[in-house]
Amino acid sequence: MYIIAIDGPAASGKSTVAKLIAKQLGFSYLDTGAMYRAYTLYVIEHNIDPYNEELVNKNLININISFDKTDIYLNSINVTSRIREDDVTKLVSIVCAYKKVREYMVKLQREIASTSENGVILDGRDIGTVVFPNANLKIYLVASNEARAKRRKIDNDKLGIICSEEEVLKELIRRDEIDSQLKSELMTSLQPAFARISAMGVRYSALPAHTKEIADALNEEMSDKWSGLRGISVVSFGLSSATASEEDEKMIKELQ
Numbered sequence: 001m002y003i004i005a006i007d008g009p010a011a012s013g014k015s016t017v018a019k020l021i022a023k024q025l026g027f028s029y030l031d032t033g034a035m036y037r038a039y040t041l042y043v044i045e046h047n048i049d050p051y052n053e054e055l056v057n058k059n060l061i062n063i064n065i066s067f068d069k070t071d072i073y074l075n076s077i078n079v080t081s082r083i084r085e086d087d088v089t090k091l092v093s094i095v096c097a098y099k100k101v102r103e104y105m106v107k108l109q110r111e112i113a114s115t116s117e118n119g120v121i122l123d124g125r126d127i128g129t130v131v132f133p134n135a136n137l138k139i140y141l142v143a144s145n146e147a148r149a150k151r152r153k154i155d156n157d158k159l160g161i162i163c164s165e166e167e168v169l170k171e172l173i174r175r176d177e178i179d180s181q182l183k184s185e186l187m188t189s190l191q192p193a194f195a196r197i198s199a200m201g202v203r204y205s206a207l208p209a210h211t212k213e214i215a216d217a218l219n220e221e222m223s224d225k226w227s228g229l230r231g232i233s234v235v236s237f238g239l240s241s242a243t244a245s246e247e248d249e250k251m252i253k254e255l256q
């Protein structure tokens, strides 16, 4: 089975790219962030103090998370839209940092992936390092802060959340800070590496199978649906979490 891991900062377009590649290759897409969101929703709805780690851990036995195509179910209830709401977004980074919660989700992610027929694509900060360190292909997706804020604002507008682009940007920067503080062995982020794809075109170097299809899919999509967000991304492909070249680092810094 072929496993693709996508990592990158919040709102860099990970899930959009993951869904696109899944469609292109006939893979299944597993939204791991949605799983942490679903459990956070359980915590909220059962008035569990999210800062009480022991209590949060204890309640894991009461949940059942499942997927049906693009929908996610928490104890048989479809929570696909509900988990995108503000209360969940604000607390998920607290809940997802607990060791037991992560162990539970990682185990479930491996189980779900093992039932996939062709291949599976997963996004999240720990996918290429902890969940599937031997993934066949790892993608690190970055985007400028402006493009990230723009994308998050469009998402928020769809959900009826009223906020300015400046507010969105501030929240993204706050999330980046939390995410970098929370880094640990349990959720190491993949680092940018090797070749890259940008909105300008594709460059290859030592890339594994399927990359061409992925690159073609990305290019096609960028010139069409994403034309309004053209500056959005540079994508780095890599096989290891510690192979970011100096040049990659420099370029990515310049973009952000």
Ligand code: DC
Pocket (backbone or CB within 6 Å): 010, 032, 033, 034, 036, 037, 092, 093, 096, 123, 124, 125, 126, 127, 187
């Ligand atoms: O991608 P998202 O915003 O839906 O993710 C929700 C939260 O879950 C976010 O705080 C990052 C976290 N997350 C994680 O810790 N590990 C993953 N594999 C995926 C998401």
